Amino acid sequence: MQDILAYASSFATWSRGPAYAARLAGALDASLTGLYVSPSPLALAPTYETPELMTYVLEGIHELVESASAAAPAFVRWAGEHGAKKAAWQVAEGDLPSVLGHIGNWHDLLVLERTPVPEESAAELGRIALSVEIPCLIVPPEGTPSPTPECIAVAWNGSPEAIRAIHAARPLLARAGRVVVLSGTPRKALTEIDWKPQFDLDVYLRRHGVRAEERRLLASDEEAGQALLAAAAEVDAGLLVMGAYGRTRFSEWFFGGATRHVLSHADIPVVMRH
Known part of the structure; x- marks a missing residue:
């Protein structure tokens, strides 16, 4: 994780997400990019509106972008x-x-923050997680979590999403004093490929200098998210690593599942990868 991206919903002040990202970048000696996104003029003014209104909208967007761009020195100083x-x-x-x-193409991790309105925030975070090709780290709306926690919990069901999330989190796992693998019901990937022997998570982690302990997680699909958060709390984890959308992405997002529950209710940072 050498290049960390932090989405900032404001350019006047910077909140929990960017602050966590800055502390994480400092701990990893990584580079941090703060990003403010202005809405597109086309999204604000339908094409059937008058030219005068379009001109007004374009001028407003131009002023907004200029003001946001001028915040660069202040952000660099604040991040430092x-x-x-x-x-x-x-x-x-x-x-x-x-x-x-798009900007995720030259970054290793995207840091986002959850707002205090769980369902609305989870829906937007889920939409973003499906759109980017890099791991997402979700910061909870309360508390001051450590960017390098002593204990990290890892959700494991053998899925490609879980493998990708663990692979992405390796720099954080290597720094943790304790890594606890929460092993749920194995989920076979929908593929014709059959590995022999099967992927061994413990061997993989040891090869990268991470010694983990395992805890069985017995829960139905409907209770998996709640069970994950409860188990992470029991081991006093300061970070949860998990794959997102372990079933078909459509069905898990719109009909519930561990991903949606964790996005809505986690009170510790969560690294997700779909």
Whole structure:
């Protein structure tokens, strides 16, 4: 994780998400990019409106982008005060998930924050997680979580999403004093490929210097999210690593599942990867 991206919903002040990202960048000696996204003019003014209204909207967007761009020195200074010694500031126009998906191409991790309105925030976070090709770290709306927690919980069911999430979180796992693998019901990937022997998570982690302990997690699909958060709390984990959308992405998002529950209710940071 050498390049961390933090989405900032404001350019006047910076909140929990960017602050956590700055502390994490400092701990990992990584570079931090703060990003503010202005809405696209086309999204604000339908094409059937008058030219005068379009001109007014375009001028307003132009002033907003100029003001946001001018915040660069202040953000770099603020990020440095929070630990990030290598920081930059970007401003873009467009649909938020599309912008994050594009700029994510040159970053290793996207840091987002959950708002205090769980369901609305979870829906937007889920939309973003489906649009980007990099891991997402979701910061809860309360508390001051450590960017390098002593204990990290890992959700494991053998799915490709879980493997990708663990692979992405390796730099954090290597720094933890304790890693606890929460092993649920194995989920076979929908593929014709059959590995022999099967992927061994413990061997993989040991190869990368991570010694983990395992705890069985017995819960139905409907209770998996709640069980994951309860088990993470029992081991006093300061971070949860999990794959997102372990079933078909459509069915899990719109009909419940562990991903949606964790996005809505986690009180610790969560690294997710779909």
